[in-house]
Amino acid sequence: MSAPYLELRGLGKSYDGRTRALDNVSLTAAKGEFITFLGPSGSGKTTTLMLVAGFESASEGDILIEGRSIGRVPPHKRGIGVVFQNYALFPHRAAAENVAFPLLMRKMPKAQAMAKAAEMLGLVGLERFGGRYPREMSGGQQQRVALARALVFDPALLLLDEPLGALDKNLREQMQIEIKAVQRRLGVTTIFVTHDQSEAMAMSDRIVVFDGGRIQQVGAPLDIYRYPSSSFVARFVGDSNILAARLTDPAGGQAEIAGIGTVRVPALPAARAGDAIELLLRPECLKPGSGLDNAARLTVDVIVHFGDSALVTGHAGGTPLRARLEGLAAQGISAGDTLPLSWATSSSHVIGRDAAG
């Protein structure tokens, strides 16, 4: 395989010389890939983006595009499009002039730049808004102008820092689809920052999970969801049951959980009997009845109906357990009931062990 399109090599950053905002961040991305940085506030997502854009300089490490270091290239020569959370549109320029700005900076003749800006505004559904000033536009419209402006000069990379954070839920979901569509159409390599795991799941080719200035895990959305490498990732991405268990037969895939008893787990040939493990059971993998590989009896504390599904919270012999049942299957269940549940061994995951086992 040839050199990756984008490579972050051991990036580190300290703002004050003592605390580390970013530590040994390494990552590669293929051309056209849509990568999402997901993590709680303060985990280093923005810092990484600022280093890539060149607004801050790395304390350690390097950034390469197509094998060439851009670590010493000033931001205005990097050719990287950035969309900020507050849009950062120029308030003294109309939408079309905002979009034409990067072209004019590249010495494109005015008429040609305005024509290209109009075309780009069309692509984000704002063909008739070129004359509006940012203050005359809604949040969603400003967001689209910012996107058009960051894309109009065919950037080497597109960086978006929580671009949808200020929008309401419906608009946010619509913008997720639109951004994804435009990104795909132009084939621009993209890094998207969010702290919203469902947004990350919906949009990304790959998700990079950050915590404490370090990368915790990199993978396709479903791989991260199904095979989290730590209980932090398991909790941060999706709803979860994390059960403390003790291996009784690693090679055969058997473990003991307090209150539930012996269960089958994915085989762990390299582990030893008696090892403590954390077993991840996603709530939707627990099914009513006892037809699957492993069974537990859930005493219901609370049930919340959402229509299409219901979330049942309770415990099995003292171990807290959450189950997400189909709406119809959950009809008639009430607090205090005891519910037989079962799950397929293959739907469970031993945290921190390879998916392959």
Next chain:
Amino acid sequence: MDEAAGSPAVSRRIAPQRASLRPWLLLMPLLVFLAAFFLVPLAQVAMMSVTEPEFGFGHYASIATDGFYLRVLADTFATALLVATCCLVLGFPLAYAMAAASPNMAAAMMIVVTMSFWTSFLVRTYAWMVLLGRSGPIAALLDWIGLPHGELLFTRFSSTIAMTHILLPYMVVSLYAVLRKIEPSLLRSAASLGASPTSVLRHVVLPLAAPGVVNGLTLVFVLCLGFYVTPILLGSPREQMVAGVIGQQIEEFLNFGEASALAVVLLASTLIVLGLYHRRFGLDKLWG
């Protein structure tokens, strides 16, 4: 209509009216003071300009035709413009650095900038006399470098530099007020879009700072028009400013009529500048 008569809505509408008298009552001492010591003397000056020594508009006619007065007025405007421009050129980088600095640093810089406000006007003017004097440090420095220089003191140069120093804080505060409000992300996004630092300055910072620039220029210009002590003590006797000539007319020639007419012309010029500013931007913005 009937149902509204005794409704709370009506009494609520009356209450603020009564309350709104209070600020005026509080303002009364100041208004009386201003009327007694500012408006009345001002009216007297205007009166004198057309009655002293006899009734008529002769003083205004002579101001409009006399080459000396016209030159003084032209010099005054030219000096005010020069001082305002110098303040802008010197103040902009300073205000820009303050806006970019950390809050603590900006506060420290602001204290240094306004420090000269706390020093008496006269002290600062005499300080410049010492600095620019024939045996002062600046002359010594120029001699040492070997730069030929004429007299530094009692020239347009010396009065301009001193007035620039005195008025600089007004400019810096005006500029800082607008520069501080420019979002850092705007500058970053301009850079990411391909704007070099000079392009960012030209296409983003300056347009957004324009109100502060106009503000600062107007403020410094208007304040400079009326300067008296500094040009008298430091300036060239051949290039006087209006205020100085007014003083001269009174002290040396006891020509109260001519002096009053000049004062009215100066006041009118100032009001015209402020009026133009007001029509374009609104006077309430002048002090930030």
